[in-house]
Amino acid sequence: xxxxxxxxxxxxxxxxxxxxxxxxxxxxxxxxxxxxxxxxxxxxxxxxxxxxxxxxxxxxxxxxxxxxxxxxxxxxxxxxxxxxxxxxxxxxxxxxxxxxxxxxxxxxxxxxxxxxxxxxxxxxxxxxxxxxxxxxxxxxxxxxxxxxxxxxxxxxxxxxxxxxxxxxxxxxxxxxxxxxxxxxxxxxxxxxxxxxxxxxxxxxxxxxxxxxxxxxxxxxxxxxxxxxxxxxxxxxxxxxxxxxxxxxxxxxxxxxxxxxxxxxxxxxxxxxxxxxxxxxxxxxxxxxxxxxxxxxxxxxxxxxxxxxxxxxxxxxxxxxxxxxxxxxxxxxxxxxxxxxxxxxxxxx
Amino acid sequence: xxxxxxxxxxxxxxxxxxxxxxxxxxxxxxxxxxxxxxxxxxxxxxxxxxxxxxxxxxxxxxxxxxxxxxxxxxxxxxxxxxxxxxxxxxxxxxxxxxxxxxxxxxxxxxxxxxxxxxxxxxxxxxxxxxxxxxxxxxxxxxxxxxxxxxxxxxxxxxxxx
Numbered sequence: 001x002x003x004x005x006x007x008x009x010x011x012x013x014x015x016x017x018x019x020x021x022x023x024x025x026x027x028x029x030x031x032x033x034x035x036x037x038x039x040x041x042x043x044x045x046x047x048x049x050x051x052x053x054x055x056x057x058x059x060x061x062x063x064x065x066x067x068x069x070x071x072x073x074x075x076x077x078x079x080x081x082x083x084x085x086x087x088x089x090x091x092x093x094x095x096x097x098x099x100x101x102x103x104x105x106x107x108x109x110x111x112x113x114x115x116x117x118x119x120x121x122x123x124x125x126x127x128x129x130x131x132x133x134x135x136x137x138x139x140x141x142x143x144x145x146x147x148x149x150x151x152x153x154x155x156x157x158x159x160x161x162x163x164x165x166x167x168x169x170x171x172x173x174x175x176x177x178x179x180x181x182x183x184x185x186x187x188x189x190x191x192x193x194x195x196x197x198x199x200x201x202x203x204x205x206x207x208x209x210x211x212x213x214x215x216x217x218x219x220x221x222x223x224x225x226x227x228x229x230x231x232x233x234x235x236x237x238x239x240x241x242x243x244x245x246x247x248x249x250x251x252x253x254x255x256x257x258x259x260x261x262x263x264x265x266x267x268x269x270x271x272x273x274x275x276x277x278x279x280x281x282x283x284x285x286x287x288x289x290x291x292x293x294x295x296x297x298x299x300x301x302x303x304x305x306x307x308x309x310x311x312x313x314x315x316x317x318x319x320x321x322x323x324x325x326x327x328x329x330x331x332x333x334x335x336x337x338x339x340x341x342x343x344x345x346x347x348x
Numbered sequence: 349x350x351x352x353x354x355x356x357x358x359x360x361x362x363x364x365x366x367x368x369x370x371x372x373x374x375x376x377x378x379x380x381x382x383x384x385x386x387x388x389x390x391x392x393x394x395x396x397x398x399x400x401x402x403x404x405x406x407x408x409x410x411x412x413x414x415x416x417x418x419x420x421x422x423x424x425x426x427x428x429x430x431x432x433x434x435x436x437x438x439x440x441x442x443x444x445x446x447x448x449x450x451x452x453x454x455x456x457x458x459x460x461x462x463x464x465x466x467x468x469x470x471x472x473x474x475x476x477x478x479x480x481x482x483x484x485x486x487x488x489x490x491x492x493x494x495x496x497x498x499x500x501x502x503x504x505x506x507x508x509x
Binding site: 107110111114119122123126127129130133 | 371374375377378379381382384385388389
């Protein structure tokens with residue numbers, strides 16, 4: 001077994017030396033960033049700063065999710081601090097990238113699963129680990145060494161997020177992407193620092209996604225954001241103050257009666273509200289043919305959920321969140337949404 | 349590709365096995381994990397196997413023997429529990445918990461003399477149980493004396509007739 005691995009090692013090493021010459025010509029855009037993190041991780045590991053090393057390895061994994069060494073590095077950092085979620089994550093990915101490790105580190109994986117309370121999953125791994133301990137087969141030691149070959153994979157628009165708590169993740173496929181092969185080690189075996197890569201040209205910035213104003217309004221006009229209003233109440237519409245100069249941008253003062261305060265200060269039950277006709281997402285144009293009339297107002301006695309962004313009246317009237325959006329019909333669907341979000345936002 | 353990666357990962361192929369002590373510690377840890385899982389799932393037989401495996405590793409760990417005794421006790425196997433309480437007590441005679449648990453288990457088995465002996469070594473924490481065991485023992489003695497007297501009288505009456 002050991003002889004076979006040694007042969008593989010020698011074969012791979014010779015392949016890598018041959019491949020080194022072609023490396024310099026390749027685009028090293030993402031690799032420079034990656035190398036910075038690799039160097040930082042190595043330095044931190046060397047200095048015994050496991051917390052920093054762990055973070056750097058996580059960044060390396062984000063940039064190169066298929067490089068086994070980074071998972072080994074992460075495993076080395078977290079196995080001492082007994083961060084079992086990270087141990088399970090690192091080992092799970094290591095098993096995907098090198099299935100031969102499954103047999104050798106099954107026990108450690110099972111132990112991590114046990115501490116994550118995944119009992120049913122842990123049993124077979126622990127048993128396998130115990131069998132492995134009893135077998136005469138030698139176990140390799142997982143010691144981090146700088147990778148000789150890094151598969152950067154497709155150039156990511158955003159770093160792959162390393163899950164904080166997961167026991168198994170999916171491997172990002174590298175097929176079909178612009179695979180960059182870099183050799184961060186020199187012939188003498190010393191790792192090349194970022195300073196050694198100064199000859200690289202500045203990489204072109206990745207294309208940025210443009211967000212339209214409509215999309216921004218879309219983000220704002222959701223219950224998720226409305227829930228952050230200072231006051232949220234259920235109120236009954238009772239009428240509005242008649243005036244001769246009511247216009248699209250000069251809304252009437254509507255009278256509501258609060259039936260329930262869902263969030264915020266104990267406001268007076270009588271609630272004067274600026275009844276805006278637009279939700280602030282549109283252009284400042286009055287819709288064609290718009291003319292105020294009682295039909296523009298809700299039915300008397302109807303129940304509404306009012307999101308009041310600032311629980312302080314302005315010129316004697318309260319403003320709703322995003323104008324018309326801040327008034328939502330108090331039906332079961334909307335109430336359920338609001339209650340669910342309030343529950344999720346409560347600091348319990 | 350996979351071979352190259354495997355070669356480059358820094359797995360020291362020629363590395364030797366970890367030290368025996370480390371291996372034993374790992375073995376013990378994994379058995380303990382399995383034990384806790386089986387206990388949580390109520391798998392009594394499997395848990396007992398794990399205890400046996402752990403006791404095979406730690407032949408002189410009184411706490412382990414005691415824990416096994418407690419587990420057996422909880423699962424209704426008091427006779428076996430007594431056996432392991434005794435072993436724990438022999439390995440650490442100064443531990444009042446072991447003696448106390450042994451005494452209580454023996455009381456349940458109606459071995460009041462044995463219970464008194466064990467509880468007398470268990471210290472003040474178990475004084476109430478000790479007194480109760482003594483009372484039982486005294487009662488038993490009185491019953492035995494009464495029975496003996498009864499027999500004696502019956503025998504005397506038989507002779508008179």
